[in-house]
Amino acid sequence: MPRLISAMEGFGVIGIVILAGYIAARFRIGGPTAQMVLNRFSFFISSPCLMFAILSKQPIQDIFHPSIIVAFASALAVGALFLVLNSLFFHMKAADAIIGSLNSLYLNSNNIGLPVATYILGNPALVAPILVMQQALFTPVGLTALDVSTTGRFSAKEVLRQPLHQPLLLGSIGGIIVSAIAAKTGHYVIPDVIFKPISMIGDSAVPMILMAFGMSLRGSRPMRKGSNRRATATVVLLKNLIMPIIAFLVAYFLLGFRGTELYGCVVLAALPTGQNVYNYAARYNVGLTFARDGILLSTITSPVIIAVIAAVLT
Template sequence: MSDLFSIVLPTFGLIGLGWLAGQLKLLGNRAGDGLSDYVFLLAVPSLIFRTLSEGGTPADNPWGYWIAYFGGVAVVWTAAMLLATRVFGRDRREAAIHGFSAGQSNTVLVGVPLILEVYGDDGAIPLFLLLAIHLPIMMSAAAILIETASADAKGFQIAKKLARTIVTHPIILALVAGLIAQRLGMKPSGAAKSFIDQLAATASPCALVAMGLALKRFGFVSDIRAVAAISALKLVAHPFLVWLLAFHILTVPPVWAGVAVLFAAMPCGINAYLIAARYKVAEPTASAAVAISTAISVLTVSGWLWVIGAV
């Protein structure tokens, strides 16, 4: 429990710093918007490109492992979108943010240190394999859903908008560039590596400070019913589905299965707020979901560690 606190508390520290800066009027709404744009357009694409270009492809693709994790993502994402449209009366753009929030895990700030603490070197390979594709897949899917969710777009217009999104979106461009670099064995080095590393390193802290500014702007308890539903899907339903698939249905090595469950048990990732801020859609819901699910995760993650026999 103390290890989990030591991981979660710095996350709240950065969020709190942003909130305090907004409260003291050191930074305003324009600063928050600009910081979010910077992270979305430059820092996160750099992080995606670095992760993919420096990664490797395993000799045997662990399909059961990936199916277990992303099968859980598909269920909770769909459930959150259905709740958003049919229960909470939101449009499809907002529903995409709800789905993304329920399926996107906080990997860098909470997941990586916690999983390595639990499994050590044995957990590093499955952790990296999932980390390498998690952010690109999730961000690309969310961007495409939001970009094509216009109520009056039909047929050819949707196809045209989708094509424009694919060829111009910074997240998707970073995904494609990273995969090409990985395939060609072109790992950044020297000054180029230093440049990309410095941009990538700013993604998480800048995003958390921006979210703190958003919480000052929108409040901590915005849209409480929707936030409660998203948090329940993220912290309980998602890891349960992955646990069921990885431990009881599919053939997944025990350590890999445990990594998948813990990965799924992480709270809502900061990217949920980041993409909401970029599109100016459901920002109060996304920011509150990240903050509340992170606080509750201190208890729920401890429970999942007991379920998988890691404590």
């Protein structure tokens, strides 16, 4: 129970930072371009630094823990399921459907995942495989799809070059390389004079993303008339309920996880949608309302689902 309470406190911290962004927008602090500036700075600079700082300090065996199979299978399943449901019922445009798929599968592994892994699971390194999977696979694939759907052009050369245009992926790969070198040599090879400023810049990523998200709430009403309420509700259902169920089935029956490993996989699958999805929507100026509503509602419902999982599996 104390760990669960601590995790709920973590959700409260996130809410306060979002509220700070809303208040800043309410009083026009930063001017009309403040939200865009925060989004772009976090996308191109702060978030890559954060990924490098986290992954470079993780033992390489933790980054590639077998639980990555659970995270991959459950995320791929709900992302594909949303695309199928969209083709059958919602008929959203390609770019919006991609945002919906990302909303369904993308985990908030940083600013909520780390506190949950620390306070509920007792091991913050458990989110490392999710960071790798999302940044090295789902993010470049999703952003490539957004590039193609928004420009109307498909180029194999551009698809192959797309990962080189993703600062988050480059930061993640750099962190993995440093982690591997550290495992081989027995010591961390980046001197403090270089690592500390990278880490400091990375620390600004989460609050900037959260405050930009809070700014987006100014003058908007979630699930308002005219928004695709059915699609948004479907995203939240897929993310917060179906994904943990799939994670349990894969972890329990396919990989034979039990106890702490099983519990960790299911809890992490119940994390809300990551704010990065809104960042990507803003980057391409598509599905902004859809992304915002999905993130907000999944963040509200996720603590309830995690509490139920804690009650059932502990």
